[in-house]
Amino acid sequence: MAGETIGGAFLGAVFGELLKVVTDAIRKACKLKSELEKLKSTLESINSTVDEIGMLNRVLDLQEQETDKLKEEIIKGMELVRKCSKVKRFSFNRVKYADKLIKLNQFLEKYCNVDMQTQSARDNKKILVGINSIQKILSGSRVSYQVLDGPCSAPDPPEITPGLDAPLKELRMELVKDGGMQVIVVSAPGGAGKTTLVKKLCADNEVKDKFQDNIFFVTVSKTPDVKVIIQRILQHKKYHVPTFETDESAINYLEGMLKEIGQKAILLVLDDVWSESESLVQKFKFKLANYKILVTSRSQFPQFGSGHYLKPLNDGAALTLFRSALIPQNGELLFFDENLANKVRCQSAVVNTYILRVCKGSPLALTVVGRLLCGEPAVVWQSRVREWDRGVSIFSSDTDLLHCLQSSLNALDDDIKECYLDLGSFPEDQRIPITALIDMWMELHEWIEDGLSAISYLHRLSNRNLVNLVMARKNASDDGCYNDHFVMQHDLLRELIIHQSMSEPIERTKRVIINISGKNFPKWWSQQKGNPIHARLLSISTDETFSSRWYDMTAPEVEVVVLNLRTNKYTLPNFMENMGKLKVLIITNYGFLPAELSNFSLLGSDTIFNLKRIRLEHVLIPSFGIQMNNLHKISLVLCNVGQAFRNSTFQISDAFPNLLEFEIDYCNDLEELPDGLCDIVSLKKLSITNCHKLSTLPEGIDKLVNLEVLRLASCTELSELPDMVTELSNLKFLDISDCLTIENLPTQIGKLRSLEMLCMGGCSISELPHSIIDLESLNVVKCDEETAYQWENYKFVLTKLRVEVLKDDINLNWLRKCHF
Known part of the structure; x- marks a missing residue:
């Protein structure tokens, strides 16, 4: 029993x-x-x-x-x-x-x-x-004693806290100055050192001089009880502690107590506030001078301002913390190897950070790994390093680290957690295009209906510090365009995602995420012997030494394939031909030169009849001489497309007869659109952006009678918007932003009776045609200040019109990791 x-x-x-x-x-x-x-x-x-x-x-x-x-x-x-x-x-x-x-x-x-x-x-x-009884007994005597700290006393910080000096200084200035924000939020993923930082703040001499004995440190955690928190604060100040019937009565009592303190400065620290407890912070806000609330959380709370984000430790601070964790209680360090701790020389003679790289700058991970190796001989260190070098997760050897970060995942709703786990499909330290996530999520998860709902999920993940959103244009996406939007994830959290995704037996897991270096395939794959996997998502990342020689794989349930590569030549694996449920293919080359794809024709196989979305980035496309009847969307980013479009004897309308969306972005060799494009009458969205050699649109563009979105932004050599565009009776959105050589709008642009938004910032339009008075559905025009006044003259006719003057807001930092 x-x-x-x-x-x-x-x-x-x-x-x-x-x-x-x-x-x-x-x-x-x-x-x-x-x-x-x-x-x-x-x-x-x-x-x-x-x-x-x-x-x-x-x-x-x-x-x-x-x-x-x-x-x-x-x-x-x-x-x-x-x-x-x-x-x-x-x-x-x-x-x-x-x-x-x-x-x-x-x-x-x-x-x-x-x-x-x-x-x-x-x-x-x-x-x-x-204690009071002891005090009375000892009253008048010379015996010294120490009174226990109150229940809301700040815990002592660790002796060694590298990397916190800068954020400590910044927060100290915010706390000790008069005025400013009443609520100050410090946010970061679990184990980043938030609590250690606020402990140091509470022990800081300037902060103690400011707030004296009115510093209240409260650990909130996941399931807070307002009445109990307030009872502890009252007890800390040695006030009478009543029994409260409701949270409101407790809050009112606390407010009265704080007002009794008068003009003295008060600091309330709410440590470890979860996203569901946002309203709790609001309850503790009172209209009191010199009263501040310091919050630590894994989530951001935008309603309280931008807050302070705690970054991972740099290598120097990380090494200091790691060394401190290695020292046992007796102070005798048995073994420490600078090379193993900080760097290891690979066969390529490239020096890579090692244990520090494994820990990703996380104070918790550094402390945990340090304690794991504390007192261990050299052979144990070398064994651990070999394990991590083979791809064994850091989470497999420790439960404290896993439990700490796992709680961030457990706090997510099931739907958003499923979406978050998909992010492990992309390599670490790389920006993940939001458009790729939208393609993936719309086919994998029925609750993601469109790009807007996907963005909503990403904002929720960002507010919990699980991802960082990078937006190249602040004003972008009003029209549902997210080409310049990206996501980045913390490396340690990505490793947690992979550990979580691969925790079940390979035959049962929903996501299979594989990293291959050279010929080093996972053992389970090379020994699979025909046993099928039942994952819905398959991600394979390969490095520069991979030879494209694949083992066979049986994966009949896969719906999304993500291929991340770094080689100049890449062969699509034959086993994809048997993926009858495949709906989305995402291929991204992170190498310096565009990758030449071969075996591309297998995508036209009769067995891959469910394929709906293809996204290709930084590849050289040989030809579209295949037929994919059910393909709905194709996206080409940073690709060499000229050869495929010029030399193909197979018209694109024959290749993709039922295409709904066609996107081409940053394809520098695109001079003209492919033959047959205007014969795809099913097309609803055509987006050609940042293609600087494109000079003209095809003559038959008026045949795209179902087109709703035409985006031509930053096609700097596009000389004009042809008159045939005015025949697109279903067009709702038109974007010619930064088309520098377009000087005039079509004379009969007023025929676009369905047009709702027109973006024309950066264009040199000298005079608007009079027919714009017929744009009865036009709601928004985005343009430069020079053009805005012309539109203002027509607002007496176009009564629904809103004119937005654009300012330069372009951020091209994301391109630093892209190659042309």
Whole structure:
């Protein structure tokens, strides 16, 4: 029996055993996985609290009978979870056990958020009573003693905190100055050192001089209780601590107490605030002079200003922290190898950062790895380095780091978590085009309906500091164009994504993410022997030494293939021909020269009949002499397309007869559009941008009767917008921004009765044609100041018109990692 096995252990051990049993059940693909994952999330969030209570009970010799009920429920819970792991998919007992798991979860949340906090408050009062008694006994004597810190005293910072001097100085200035923002937010991913930074702030002499004994440090965590937080603050100031019926009554009481403090400066530190607790911060805002709130969170809170983002440590600071973690308590460092810690020489004679690179500048990772290697001989160091060199995840050797960062993923809704895990398909340290994510998500996830909903998800991830959004144009995307929008992810979080995605057996995982160097294929792949994988997403990244000699693979369920390459020549793998469910293909070359693709014709195979979207970046396209009847969208970015368009005897209308969207961006050898393009009457979006050699549009463009979007931005040699464009009766959006040589709009542009938005910033239009008065649907015109006044003269007729004057807002920093 579980009770007999663990009967003599203290509370933390019993609790830890339950967490282990739940984790094992999830790993075994239990049919109650959703309920078990929620239970696991609760257990992880209260684990440290349970350990602390158990430890204090032992150290202070407090009554443990009050935790007997908790231990009893935990032991019952272990039996319940073991039974749940045996429940079959269609068992009638499934609902019964699901209900029991939900009730166990609710009990644990209530016990730790209500009962345990009440006991803690009572025990603190007992301790204070004892201290007061001791003070009376020792009154007048020469015996020295130390009074315990209050419940809201800031913990002492670590002795060694490299890399925090600059953010400390910046935050100190913000805190000690009069006025400024009342709420200051410090945000970063888990383990980045946010709490360490604010501990140092609270111990800083200038900050202490400013706020004196009115610094309140409160750890909020995932499931905060406003009443308990306020009771602790009152207790810290030795005020009477009443029992509050509601959060509102507690807040009002606290406001009254703070007003009694008068004109003295007050600092409230809310540490580890989760995104769901945004309203909690609002509750603690009061109209008081010299009152500031310092928040640390993994999420950003834009309503409180831009905030302070804590960056990863640089190599120097990282090495200092790593070395400090290596020193054991006796102060004798057994082994330290500068080369292994900082760099290792590869066969190519290129010096690469190693352990520091593995830790990605994360203070938590550096500390964890340092402790892992602390006191170990050289052979252990070398073994670890070899493991990481072979691609073994840093998370596989440590649970503290995994649990810390894993909680950021567990806090996400299921939908947004699924989208976030897809980001591991792209290489580290590279900008991920949002257009590629949209293509992927719209076919993989039914809840992503369009680019706007995808952007919404990315903003939510950005606010949680899980990604960084890079936007080349502030005014872009009003029309649904996201060509200049990118995402970057923290390297350590990307590794966590891959670890999470590949944690299940390869046959069952939903995402297969593979990195190949030279001929070093994963062992499971080379030994697959025809056993199919059932992933929906397949990502393969190869380096400069890869030879394009593929092992066979059976992957009948794959819907999205992402190929990341770095070679000048690349052969598409034959096994793609058997992917009957393939819908999206994304090929990106990160090498210096455009990659020449071969075996491209397999995409025209009858077996790949579901392919809807193709995105090619920085490749040389040999020919479009294939037919893909179901292709809806093709995107060509930084590609050499001239040869394919000029030399092909196969018209593009025959290759893609049902195409809906055609995008060409930064293709410098594009001089004219391919023959047959105007015969694709199904086309709804045509986007030709940053193609500086394109001088004319084809004569038959008026045949694109279903065209709704025509984007020609930054085609600097395009001499005119031909009159045939005015025959596009369904056109809603027209963009000729930065087409420097276009001097006139078509005389009959007024025939575009469906046109809703016109972008013409950077054009040299000297005079608007009178027919614009017939643009009855026109809502927005974006233009330069010189042209804006002309449009203003027509607003008495075009009553719905809004004229937006554009300013230079282009940021081309993203191009630094692109090659032409």
